Amino acid sequence: MSVRSTSTEPRLSIGGGETETAASGSAEGAGPIPSTMRAAVLHAPEDLRVEEVPVPRPGPGEVLLRVRACGLCGTDHKIIAGRYPGVWPPEFPFIIGHEWAGEVAALGPGVTTLRVGDRVAAENHSGCGQCGMCRTGYYNLCERADRRDPSYKLYGHTAPGALAEYAVRPAILLMPLPEQVSNVEGALVNPGALALHGLRRTGFHPGCSVAVFGPGVIGLLTVLFARAAGAAQIITVGRGERLSLARELGSTDVVEYDAGDPAQGVRDATGGRGVDYVYECSGNPAAVAQAIGSARRGGKVALLGLTGNKGVELNTDRLTLDQIDVLGVRSSPNMYPDTIALMASGAVRAERLATHRYPLERIGEAVEALRSRSMGAVRVIVEP
Ligand SMILES: [Zn+2]
Numbered sequence: 001m002s003v004r005s006t007s008t009e010p011r012l013s014i015g016g017g018e019t020e021t022a023a024s025g026s027a028e029g030a031g032p033i034p035s036t037m038r039a040a041v042l043h044a045p046e047d048l049r050v051e052e053v054p055v056p057r058p059g060p061g062e063v064l065l066r067v068r069a070c071g072l073c074g075t076d077h078k079i080i081a082g083r084y085p086g087v088w089p090p091e092f093p094f095i096i097g098h099e100w101a102g103e104v105a106a107l108g109p110g111v112t113t114l115r116v117g118d119r120v121a122a123e124n125h126s127g128c129g130q131c132g133m134c135r136t137g138y139y140n141l142c143e144r145a146d147r148r149d150p151s152y153k154l155y156g157h158t159a160p161g162a163l164a165e166y167a168v169r170p171a172i173l174l175m176p177l178p179e180q181v182s183n184v185e186g187a188l189v190n191p192g193a194l195a196l197h198g199l200r201r202t203g204f205h206p207g208c209s210v211a212v213f214g215p216g217v218i219g220l221l222t223v224l225f226a227r228a229a230g231a232a233q234i235i236t237v238g239r240g241e242r243l244s245l246a247r248e249l250g251s252t253d254v255v256e257y258d259a260g261d262p263a264q265g266v267r268d269a270t271g272g273r274g275v276d277y278v279y280e281c282s283g284n285p286a287a288v289a290q291a292i293g294s295a296r297r298g299g300k301v302a303l304l305g306l307t308g309n310k311g312v313e314l315n316t317d318r319l320t321l322d323q324i325d326v327l328g329v330r331s332s333p334n335m336y337p338d339t340i341a342l343m344a345s346g347a348v349r350a351e352r353l354a355t356h357r358y359p360l361e362r363i364g365e366a367v368e369a370l371r372s373r374s375m376g377a378v379r380v381i382v383e384p
């Protein structure tokens, strides 16, 4: 539940000595802000330590947030393992974490759209705002992204993340959470918005048939959003227990990945026709061709998973002769408001995907649960 302060908003003076606040009394989240905080700091690949670091300070247009829930995803796992050397993160030490919700703790100069105590979910792509892509709303594809231009940031990847007690973000990246959306669910807005972006990219329509490859968090959220958006048939392709979970979440059919050709499994479930839309969420190179093989003539295939630059073999004649569209889906530009609205309405109930919760001090166990998928971990949430 959001708690608003009723008196003076704490404002941090920038560059002005100690981290004072005008503590506004009793409200949770609006108490005094300490000068240091606990954070999970990545010092090198596989060297993640919880330690005391300075609380960041919001500059003009920025907001200091008390982090309440931060999910760990496959990308975090790869960043910790050092799979994107020199890119994510560009340097060490670095604070990761990019799927999160928190509470406004203090406002930097010029912020008028939020109040201390507001609960928010944070976006990660902060585009330059001036290039052609940013100006058409595709700040996820900012043209300055690759040049280490300071006008572009990808928080949790190229700029400090949120596996810490506090984080600073530009106010423009913060979307208020209504009280029906918990902090833990707020930490699922980021992957949920990606799933919604996938549906939008394909031109999803009510009454359609879909196949979802890879029932990880993104795949399961795709099931939830597809059901909420009116899919008539949802076929999930994956393995074992995750398929049972997919069924519980609204999947009408499941195809065991290892039981023969999964594309044939999808075709069998649609009377041989194939589905209108396929969402490839596994990142498995073999699944890309299988996803394409599952689409009907004129169907669309959205790629939400990354293969890690592995080669994918494709029969492009099938794409041409059956006029199949293959679409890349990156991040979730302008998708947070509708994602949050669907969660608040109850149409999408994502919280049950948050299977494991840990305090920040137990980050090692959290990462282990993420990696081993031990005890059926779907989404691991850290609550600093
Ligand atoms: Zn992620």
Ligand SMILES: [Zn+2]
Pocket: 127, 128, 129, 130, 131, 132, 133, 134, 135, 139, 141, 142, 143, 144
């Ligand atoms: Zn830009």
